[in-house]
Amino acid sequence: MQSGQITARHYVTAKPVTVQWENGIIQSVTPAAHAPENLWVAPALVDLQINGFAGVDFQRDELTEADLLRASRALAAAGCTRFLLTLVTDAWPNLMARLRHLSDLRGSSAELQRAIAGWHVEGPFLSPEPGYCGAHNAAVMCDPKPQHMEELRASVGDAPVLLTIAPERPGAMEAIARATALGFKVSLGHTNASGETLAKAVQAGAVGFTHLGNGCPNDLNRFDNILWRVFDTKGLTVSLIPDRIHVSPSLFRLTHKVLGNDAMYYTTDAMSAAGAPPGRYSLGALELEVGEDRVVRYPGKPNFAGSALRPIDGILLAARTLGCDWREVWDRFSGNPARLMNLPSGLQRGMPADFCLLEVAESNQLQSMKVISRGQWQLS
Numbered sequence: 001m002q003s004g005q006i007t008a009r010h011y012v013t014a015k016p017v018t019v020q021w022e023n024g025i026i027q028s029v030t031p032a033a034h035a036p037e038n039l040w041v042a043p044a045l046v047d048l049q050i051n052g053f054a055g056v057d058f059q060r061d062e063l064t065e066a067d068l069l070r071a072s073r074a075l076a077a078a079g080c081t082r083f084l085l086t087l088v089t090d091a092w093p094n095l096m097a098r099l100r101h102l103s104d105l106r107g108s109s110a111e112l113q114r115a116i117a118g119w120h121v122e123g124p125f126l127s128p129e130p131g132y133c134g135a136h137n138a139a140v141m142c143d144p145k146p147q148h149m150e151e152l153r154a155s156v157g158d159a160p161v162l163l164t165i166a167p168e169r170p171g172a173m174e175a176i177a178r179a180t181a182l183g184f185k186v187s188l189g190h191t192n193a194s195g196e197t198l199a200k201a202v203q204a205g206a207v208g209f210t211h212l213g214n215g216c217p218n219d220l221n222r223f224d225n226i227l228w229r230v231f232d233t234k235g236l237t238v239s240l241i242p243d244r245i246h247v248s249p250s251l252f253r254l255t256h257k258v259l260g261n262d263a264m265y266y267t268t269d270a271m272s273a274a275g276a277p278p279g280r281y282s283l284g285a286l287e288l289e290v291g292e293d294r295v296v297r298y299p300g301k302p303n304f305a306g307s308a309l310r311p312i313d314g315i316l317l318a319a320r321t322l323g324c325d326w327r328e329v330w331d332r333f334s335g336n337p338a339r340l341m342n343l344p345s346g347l348q349r350g351m352p353a354d355f356c357l358l359e360v361a362e363s364n365q366l367q368s369m370k371v372i373s374r375g376q377w378q379l380s
Contacts, residue, residue, distance in 0.1 A: 002375035007032045008357060010347065011042035011327045021353035024374035029347050038361075042330050043346050044081040044354035044371060045311045046337045048162055048239065048265070049120055049211070051086045052272035058085055061098055065105050065112070072115035073378065079312035081354040081373040082117040082343065084162055089123025089136035092148065100155050114352075114374055117343055118160030121152065122210065125175070126190035127166040131217025132226075134190055144175035153182045160341050164210040166191035167201035180205030185341060188236065190215040195229040202235040208340060209238045211269055212255065213247040227251075231258050237340050239267045242318035242333075243309045245295055249321045256322060265336035266318060266329075268309040312356075312369060319364045326364045 005020040016035035020028045052058045054074035056067045068085075075083060085102060087095055099119065106112045125148075128138035144165060152161065161184045165172060168191060176186050188201055189210030209230050216226050230236060238259055240247055246269070247255070255264065268274060280289050295308070309317075315333055319326040338345035344352055353375040359367040371378040 004375065006041060006357060007035050008039040008041040009035050011040050011330055017041065019347060019355065021375045024353050026347065026349055026351050026353050028349055038359050040358045040360065041347065042356050042358065043334045044356055044373065045079045045333045046343060046345060047080045047083040047267055047311050048337045048341065049086050049267040049269045050075065050083040051088060051270060053270050053274050055272055057272040059088060061101065063102065065109055068105055068112055072112060075311065076115065076371050076373050076378040078310040079356050079369060079371060081371065082115060084118050084120040085116050086120040086122055089126060089141060091140045092124060092142060095124065096151060096155050103156050118341060119156055120162040122164040125165040125169055127168065127192055129192055132190055132192050132215060134215045136190065143170045145171055146174055146178040149175055149178045149182055162187055162341065164189040166193065167197050167206065168193040173200060173204045176201055176204040176206055192226055195232055198229055198233045202233065207237060209236045211241050211246065211267065212238045213251055214241065238264045240264060241269050241307055241309065242266050242314045242321065243307055244317055244321055246307060252321050261332065264332060265340060266314055266333040268311055268314055269307050270309055271307065273308040274310060312366065316364045316366060326360055
């Protein structure tokens with residue numbers, strides 16, 4: 001069934017509403033006489049950086065449709081019904097072959113087309129400098145060219161694409177301009193670009209910055225560093241990982257004060273360990289370890305490499321870190337990322353019937369959650 005209705009409290013207004021949908025599309029959102037005191041309806045979450053989930057590593061070449069369905073269904077159970085499948089740095093021919101394979105799998109399944117809203121290509125056009133390259137393989141990084149952008153567009157058709165690039169690389173400005181002309185959203189990241197270079201990248205078409213506070217060394221110049229430069233650059237919508245691990249609580253709170261709500265969105269940057277028990281997991285050629293603390297590290301080392309965060313847990317952790325109610329941060333993991341990628345989202349007529357039905361106790365403790373994707377109840 002792709003038709004039905006629910007009555008709950010609107011996550012913004014707190015007033016009772018009845019949401020009615022048909023054929024997976026919201027037909028009306030109307031005032032209701034009453035609703036349970038602690039039953040809320042909110043648009044489903046949208047994550048723009050998913051490297052893998054539920055034991056499925058998207059960097060593997062042998063992935064099947066069943067693998068992608070398992071990951072996407074587990075994401076939906078965690079509140080996220082649409083995401084950008086993210087591929088990380090590899091030799092360009094390998095990356096394009098992997099992307100074409102995944103695009104073919106997506107094209108063969110209506111369910112995957114709904115869940116995989118598009119693609120995030122994070123590399124290989126990143127900074128090779130230690131710290132700034134993060135867990136990416138600097139040996140296979142390269143300078144971006146307009147031809148790369150054209151091949152990327154040809155590989156995915158008209159699907160949305162988010163491209164993370166370090167703008168200090170030779171040829172980056174021409175590549176950013178070409179990517180923008182081809183309809184990509186360009187995000188800066190894994191970069192040690194100067195403030196002047198960041199500004200030029202925005203003029204060329206860049207609109208975002210990927211996981212601020214990550215992809216940089218632990219030790220930064222207190223007078224001039226990539227954090228301060230991003231804060232000082234207008235025109236960028238910044239993503240943050242709200243797990244209180246990748247970004248310290250103090251930096252997380254400061255970023256909100258400096259940037260404001262409309263210039264940021266949340267992402268998990270999840271890898272295959274997300275939504276799975278502690279253990280060893282892969283991220284492409286890397287073997288990583290996830291402990292009981294849910295931190296993803298190189299075995300025996302303190303370095304981070306992706307996250308094991310579930311989207312709904314990111315909402316609750318962000319609210320606790322900021323000392324506010326979960327409803328105040330919800331749009332930063334729903335409407336804001338959807339708006340950056342021009343994806344339909346929200347509790348309005350004509351929008352996809354993608355929403356979460358939640359019960360949340362005081363102190364932002366989740367009691368229950370059911371998820372509807374395109375009008376169909378998802379199994380938890």
